[in-house]
Amino acid sequence: MTASTESGLILPKYRRDPEGTHPPLDSPDYRSTGLRHPKQPLVLLPHKLTEVTGPLLGPGRLGELDHDLTRQHAGEPQGQRIIVHGRLLDGDGRPIPDSLIEVWQANAGGRYRHVWDNWPSPIDPNFTGVGRTITDSDGRYEFVTIKPGAYPWKNHDNAWRPAHIHFSVFGTAFTQRLVTQMYFPGDPLFFQDPIFNSVPDEKARQRMISRYDHSRSMPEWALAFEFDIVVRGREATPFENEEDE
Amino acid sequence: MSHAATPKLGSTPSQTVGPYLAIGLPWEDGPTVVAKGTPGAVWIRGVITDGAGAPIPDALIETWQADPHGRFDHPDDPRGAQPGFRGFGRCPTTDDGEYGILTQLPGALPGQAPHIDVSVFARGLLHRVVTRIYFPDNAEANASDPVLASVPEERRHTLLAQKTTDGYRFDVRLQGEGETVFFDV
Numbered sequence: 001m002t003a004s005t006e007s008g009l010i011l012p013k014y015r016r017d018p019e020g021t022h023p024p025l026d027s028p029d030y031r032s033t034g035l036r037h038p039k040q041p042l043v044l045l046p047h048k049l050t051e052v053t054g055p056l057l058g059p060g061r062l063g064e065l066d067h068d069l070t071r072q073h074a075g076e077p078q079g080q081r082i083i084v085h086g087r088l089l090d091g092d093g094r095p096i097p098d099s100l101i102e103v104w105q106a107n108a109g110g111r112y113r114h115v116w117d118n119w120p121s122p123i124d125p126n127f128t129g130v131g132r133t134i135t136d137s138d139g140r141y142e143f144v145t146i147k148p149g150a151y152p153w154k155n156h157d158n159a160w161r162p163a164h165i166h167f168s169v170f171g172t173a174f175t176q177r178l179v180t181q182m183y184f185p186g187d188p189l190f191f192q193d194p195i196f197n198s199v200p201d202e203k204a205r206q207r208m209i210s211r212y213d214h215s216r217s218m219p220e221w222a223l224a225f226e227f228d229i230v231v232r233g234r235e236a237t238p239f240e241n242e243e244d245e
Numbered sequence: 246m247s248h249a250a251t252p253k254l255g256s257t258p259s260q261t262v263g264p265y266l267a268i269g270l271p272w273e274d275g276p277t278v279v280a281k282g283t284p285g286a287v288w289i290r291g292v293i294t295d296g297a298g299a300p301i302p303d304a305l306i307e308t309w310q311a312d313p314h315g316r317f318d319h320p321d322d323p324r325g326a327q328p329g330f331r332g333f334g335r336c337p338t339t340d341d342g343e344y345g346i347l348t349q350l351p352g353a354l355p356g357q358a359p360h361i362d363v364s365v366f367a368r369g370l371l372h373r374v375v376t377r378i379y380f381p382d383n384a385e386a387n388a389s390d391p392v393l394a395s396v397p398e399e400r401r402h403t404l405l406a407q408k409t410t411d412g413y414r415f416d417v418r419l420q421g422e423g424e425t426v427f428f429d430v
Contacts (some may be wrong), residue, residue: 009323009324009355010323011321012321015253016429017255017256018255021255021256021258022256022258022259022371022372023258023259023260023371023372024371025370025371025372025374028373030369030371032261032263032368032369033371033417034296034298034369035295035296035297035367035369035420036295036300036301036367036368036369036370036419036420037369037370037419037420038374038400038419038420038424038425038427039296039420039421039424040424040426042425042427042428042429043395043396043426043427043428043429044395044428044429045375045377045392045428045429045430046333046391046392047430048354048356048357049311049317049321049322049354049355049357049393050309050310050311050317050354050357050360050362051362051430053309053317053319053321053322054309054319055309055331055332056319057333058429062271073330075333089254090254091253091254091255091256092253092254093254102270103269104265104266104268104269104270109248112265112268113268114265114267114268116264116265116303117264117265128268129268129269130268130269130371141399162368166260166262166263166266166269168262168269168270170407172319172321173321173429174309174362174430176260177364177373178256178257179260179261179262179308179366179373180257180258181260181261182260195260195261195371196260198260198371199258201258204255204256204258205258207256207257207258208257208260210260228257229254229256229257230254230255230256230257232256232258233253233254
């Protein structure tokens with residue numbers, strides 16, 4: 001049995017993630033899902049050429065200081081300087097090299113540089129909160145930034161988002177595209193956050209929490225946190241292809 | 246058949262882009278898959294709406310497609326690269342929920358009708374939703390497309406762009422009346 005289609009192409013396939021890995025689109029505790037989750041069942045999309053390929057976005061997308069969010073302005077931003085580093089891996093532990101990683105976040109006071117964010121914590125003129133980098137040949141990436149603050153929102157009574165950094169990764173295929181949030185270890189706000197807790201599997205939820213990395217903290221300069229990102233692995237063999245009859 | 250020697254790692258879960266995606270994701274050239282003035286370039290425009298029919302001002306779409314010859318500039322397209330065609334578009338919605346992507350139409354694909362894959366991200370979406378754009382010009386290819394055939398007939402129209410004066414219109418309805426077909430990838 002082969003995966004050859006009428007065209008004779010043999011394509012890699014990507015394993016689907018186990019139930020509970022990703023949040024259900026309908027998560028009533030996060031109120032904004034109410035009018036924004038499809039009510040019809042999703043239709044299974046076989047992995048064809050469009051899905052096994054994906055944009056390979058190179059260094060052309062990077063500005064010189066995109067990897068250091070503390071040096072993008074004339075002065076230094078307020079807050080605790082941190083190094084965030086890790087690897088982009090597939091589900092078999094293979095590093096994904098040369099892959100664009102984008103981040104965005106609030107400033108140390110928990111405020112985003114966005115016109116809609118009007119909670120009364122000051123804007124930091126020296127912090128935009130946007131970064132980009134590319135993984136190296138071992139899938140490694142690194143940012144220098146400021147630890148974001150927690151902030152209130154109106155989802156429920158006394159609702160506060162735990163400190164987090166938004167991450168966007170492409171992987172090498174359309175099937176691997178991921179937007180997630182990196183959290184910090186020991187955050188006291190996890191228990192009441194419906195976005196963090198929307199992930200059903202406790203073990204999967206833990207994979208969104210970075211690890212404090214003392215070996216990479218820099219004396220008198222910055223704390224370090226390690227955050228590996230794992231996107232779907234390929235099927236062990238492309239020669240079994242149940243969906244292509 | 247051999248088994249992979251390395252242990253499998255669990256995937257990092259998806260989370261919402263939140264309301265402030267517009268500070269981090271958009272690119273100045275994101276909406277233009279091809280430069281303005283490129284022969285055959287078309288605008289694909291649409292509105293993204295929620296279950297109440299309200300336009301969504303904090304959404305973003307990404308598109309991924311073959312080039313006009315039906316090829317992907319990617320090592321897993323075994324037919325050989327046609328370098329230079331980015332194939333990828335990205336556009337946040339306006340306050341009125343509108344997006345626009347300037348591109349060239351994808352060419353025919355082996356065993357499939359020409360199509361564009363679309364990811365939709367938004368506040369309130371904990372995981373991207375994925376749909377496909379098909380084109381009315383390809384009636385014959387569409388009629389034999391295996392993915393379209395797997396969609397209930399009465400919902401297939403939600404995957405079909407409509408012709409406009411400068412390209413096509415493709416609206417995305419996340420919920421309710423005329424809900425767009427979304428795929429489990």
